[in-house]
Amino acid sequence: MPLLINREVVADNWSLLNEESFAPEATLSSGDIIVPYALYLEHKARLAEHNGQIALQVNGDDDLTELQENLDQFPMIAIDFPIFRDGRGFSIARILVRAGYKGEIRATGDIGRDRLAYMERCGFTAIQVADDQFKPEMLDAFGEISNFYQSATDNIRAVYHQ
Amino acid sequence: MYQYNEVDQQLVNERVEQYRDQTRRYLAGELSEDDFLALRLMNGLYVQRHAPMLRVAGPYGMYNSTQLRKLAHIARTYDKGYAHFTTRTNIQFNWPKLEEVPDILAELASVQMHAIQTSGNCIRNTTTDQFAGVIEDEIEDPRPYCEIIRQWSSLHPEFAYLPRKFKIAVSASPTDRAATQVHDIGLHIVKNEAGEVGFEVLVGGGLGRTPVIGKQIRPFLAKEDLLSYLEAIVRVYNLNGRRDNKYKARIKILVQSMGIDQFRELVDAEWEQIRDTDLKLPSTEIDRVKTFFTPFEYDQTAKDDTTLEQKLVEDDAFRTWYERNTVNHKVTGYRITYISLKPYLKPAGDVTDQQLDLIADLADKYSFGEIRATHNQNLVLADVKNSELYAVWQILTDANLARPNIGTLTDMTVCPGGDFCALANAKTLGIADQINRKFEDMDYVHDLGDLKLNMSGCINACSHHHVGHIGILGVDKKGEDWYQITLGGDDGSNAALGKVMGKSVASDEVADTLQKVIEVYVENRFENERFIDTFQRIGMAPFKEYVYAPAN
Incomplete structure (x- = not known):
């Protein structure tokens, strides 16, 4: 799946695990892995043995109160957009940035072209686009609107402070 | 009335080009129906029973004569010669061609108009009192705050995919003419005991399937905290509003289910985090926006007019209209004048291209070039001299715009x-x-x-x-x-x-x-x-x- 960082397609070394990855008979894939938060909580002991980096994937249904205190443990937090209408991820990204999180904030899930610029403004530093949703011209979307009224997680000053 | 600067103009221009490209890709088969649906909704384009419907924003109901002439031109050129004013003080075209919508948006941008966020699950057009700035009982003109809210909410990157649509109304008088109690957020401009002007904030009102009267979440909010507090409310809603059922997704359901006290706690906790950030509204910015809404230079001799009294005695039909369709202006010698869009046996809120042109001319000649739309689908010329009311009435009558029914049973x-x-x-x-x-x-x-x-x-x-x-x-x-x-x-x-x-x-x-x-x-x-x-x-x-x- 194409991964966008700094408005360019880059190589992605992470693999996303799911419930099946944790089946009793399965061996956890090695290397850098993204683990959905619920599975992470469930399989903490097994993951302690893991050889490689561990990132978390969260979504709007997860209770993130506890996580916010341990953010620094994780090199990346992926925020999932299960369907495009679900806009909770935008707020979650801003809250992570506000909490001082310095790692990669990655968007995963249902991500169309029109949301790329909004995601960037809300603090996402990486955007993973599904193969069937990706087209190279998508990258043009970042620059379509160049003026903003409000400040967000980007460093743009709100129009009323200019 | 607010005038675009370079920032505003560039934004709407870029938005037109963005949408032009989206339409091109859709027509070329590169965008699926579903993907395009989300994009066109962000630009006010619905697909209706017979044709697409384009909803154009009328920010807090304010229009100028140039804009009305452009709307008339659009109705003539791209539609069937008429348009429809809505209860959100917007204006709709019922028969545009999908492939021509980018051109219509470009026409609108040329007169500082757009269709951004007139549909979709985002913050919609803010509405207010149609008498803002000209009514005696007002504490302060609400329009500068509406404009500040318009700017803050336009293309807000975090709030484009809320659980459901979100509507804000602002009122500044003891008499609420903006239906603020049935809005997602209702703001009342109030004066506290110290004499400071700020906002009483209501939340969770709404109509639709589950009508609810809004509840007070904050009795007094300082002006400088307006945007941080709004942002706190909308963020709490974005994170907690229901997304599993679109009929239970409005903020009113969230407030009802957790109770106003718990909702307030969440909002206050969020607000604590952001109230001292750059969301704090500098008084210089409020003053800057206020300069767009300073009172007109009213004619000091207008109060000396005696012709109105005479016409009222002479002409019963005129007097009937005067009593029903005009309202006291805060400046003696002027009247606030309704244009009734509820003629006999014609759809409420509809105007033809010719009527739009005529209203633009009337506004230029008699009311400083401005027109307001009301949430009951009528229009208002806010500043008509007493001495000119009779002429205005005659012209409106000829154009079928003077039915003396404002506020009555047939003003449906x-x-x-x-x-x-x-x-x-x-x-x-x-x-x-x-x-x-x-x-x-x-x-x-x-x-x-x-x-x-x-x-x-x-x-x-x-x-x-x-x-x-x-x-x-x-x-x-x-x-x-x-x-x-x-x-x-x-x-x-x-x-x-x-x-x-x-x-x-x-x-x-x-x-x-x-x-x-x-x-x-x-x-x-x-x-x-x-x-x-x-x-x-x-x-x-x-x-x-x-x-x-x-x-x-």
């Missing part, structure tokens, strides 16, 4: 209904005609006085039937149109939701049923008592009893 708020809207369960326009025929006698209608009648063609309640003194809701019964009648609603300072009178009536019985309701009122009213006050005094029972009495 009516959605387009089943004739145009794909969501509607029943037709509304024919019923409005039926009511107009029944209540054609204007003397009778004037005698009935203030009476707010709202009719919606489905439970989505676009015409706010719950808050009509009399509300009519179209329902579908086995493929036939039936109409449920509610009484006792109010969207003013004493906001209330109407109660269902009884079983619904067939389409050919609506006007007759209304007649009976009115008879009960006339029978029971005290002198000068409005319908709604009589209803509150005597309750539903007498109405119900008389209307549903078995025929002898």
Whole structure:
């Protein structure tokens, strides 16, 4: 799946695990892995043995109160957009940035072209686009609107402070 | 009125080009129907029963004459020669061609207009009092704050995919003319005990399937905290509002289910985090925006006019119109003047291209070039000199825009209904005609006085039937149109939701049923008592009893 960082397609070394990855008979894939938060909580002991980096994937249904205190443990937090209408991820990204999180904030899930610029403004530093949703011209979307009224997680000053 | 600077203009221009490219990709088959749907909704384009419908934003109801002429041009060139003013003080075109919409948006951008966020699950056009800045009882002009909210909410990157649409209304007078109690957020400009002006904040009001009166979340909010507090509310809503059922996704359901106190705790906790960030509104910015809304240079000699008195004595028709369709202006010698978009047997809120041009000319000649739209689908020329009212009335009369019915039974708020809207369960326009025929006698209608009648063609309640003194809701019964009648609603300072009178009536019985309701009122009213006050005094029972009495 194409991964966008700094408005360019880059190589992605992470693999996303799911419930099946944790089946009793399965061996956890090695290397850098993204683990959905619920599975992470469930399989903490097994993951302690893991050889490689561990990132978390969260979504709007997860209770993130506890996580916010341990953010620094994780090199990346992926925020999932299960369907495009679900806009909770935008707020979650801003809250992570506000909490001082310095790692990669990655968007995963249902991500169309029109949301790329909004995601960037809300603090996402990486955007993973599904193969069937990706087209190279998508990258043009970042620059379509160049003026903003409000400040967000980007460093743009709100129009009323200019 | 607010004037775009380079930032505003560049934003709408870029938005037009962005949408042009999206349309091109859709027509070339590169964008799926679903993907394009999300994009066109962000630009106010719905696909309706017969054709696409384009909704253009009228920020807090303000239009200027240049914009009206452009709207007339669009109606003529890209549509069927008319347009429709909505209860959100926006204007809709019912027959644009999908492939021409980018050109229409470019035309709009050339007069500082757009269709951004007029649909979709985002923060919609903020509305306010149509008398802002010209009414005596106002604490402060609400429009600068509406403009500040417009800018903050436009293309807000975090709030484009809320659980559901989100509407804000601002009122600045003890008399609420902006229906603030039935909005997702209602802001009341108030003065606290220290004499400072700020906002009382209501949250969780709304109509639709589950009508709710908004609850106070904060009695007083300082002006500098306006944006941080709004952002805190919307963030809490974005994270916690229901997303599993679109009928339970509005903020009113969230506030109801957790209770206003718990909701307030969440908002306050969030607000603590952000109130001292750059969301704090500098007084310099408030002052800058206020400069766009400074009072006009009114003619000091206007108060010396004596011709108006004379015309009022001489011409009964003029006097009737004057009494019903004009309102006291805060400057002596001027009147606030309604343009009725509720003519006899024509759809409520519709205007033709010629009428738009004519209203633009009137505004230029008699009212500083500005026009306001009201949430009851009429227009207002806010600053007409007493000495010129007669001329204005004559021109409006010739253009079928002077029906003296503002605030009366025939000043109905009516959605387009089943004739145009794909969501509607029943037709509304024919019923409005039926009511107009029944209540054609204007003397009778004037005698009935203030009476707010709202009719919606489905439970989505676009015409706010719950808050009509009399509300009519179209329902579908086995493929036939039936109409449920509610009484006792109010969207003013004493906001209330109407109660269902009884079983619904067939389409050919609506006007007759209304007649009976009115008879009960006339029978029971005290002198000068409005319908709604009589209803509150005597309750539903007498109405119900008389209307549903078995025929002898």
